[in-house]
Amino acid sequence: MKVETFLFGGVALFFAATSVIYAWWSDREPAGTAALIVAFIMSSLICFFFFMQHRRRGTRPEDHKDAEVHQRSGPLDFFPPRSIYPLLTAVGFTIAALGVIYGLWLFLIGVGLLGSGVFGFVFQFGERDG
Missing domain, CATH: 1.10.287 (Helix Hairpins)
Incomplete structure (x- = not known):
């Protein structure tokens, strides 16, 4: 989850910088500024979620460069044969x-x-x- 945290943190910083520049350049046009601020808040929320998941659960096999596919595999769930x-x-x-x-x-x-x-x-x- 560490890579995802950095990814969405970068997206949040991009939207924060873009919203400040857009608000200054567009003479405080409210619709675009509000949309960029909402995008910043949403990407920050996803970044925070991934950060908390990484703190709670630690690293995953996908986070290691030398991980194998079988380290993450496990039993699949039940799939019904037929249903009306x-x-x-x-x-x-x-x-x-x-x-x-x-x-x-x-x-x-x-x-x-x-x-x-x-x-x-x-x-x-x-x-x-x-």
Whole structure:
């Protein structure tokens, strides 16, 4: 995370310098100055997050130049073989979107199907061990 910290720290410094120069050059035009300040704040937040992660967890195998690929590899997660819920979610979203155009009754049917699909996604393998 140390490399990422320096990367986003550099981006934050770039946006800070750019916002100061832009504010001075543009006679304090508020929209561009505000956008650059927000970009500075967002990149500073990401830099701070990576800094804290590096302090908490230490170095990763990716941080070492002599690291091997197998040092980071581990078991993958569970992937379901088949599921009807992606199709149900897509149909529900489509009907809900058409309901925005054609009427409330179609929208409510779509929301019901969409809710059923999302509920199925969340709880389909809820009883699975591990």
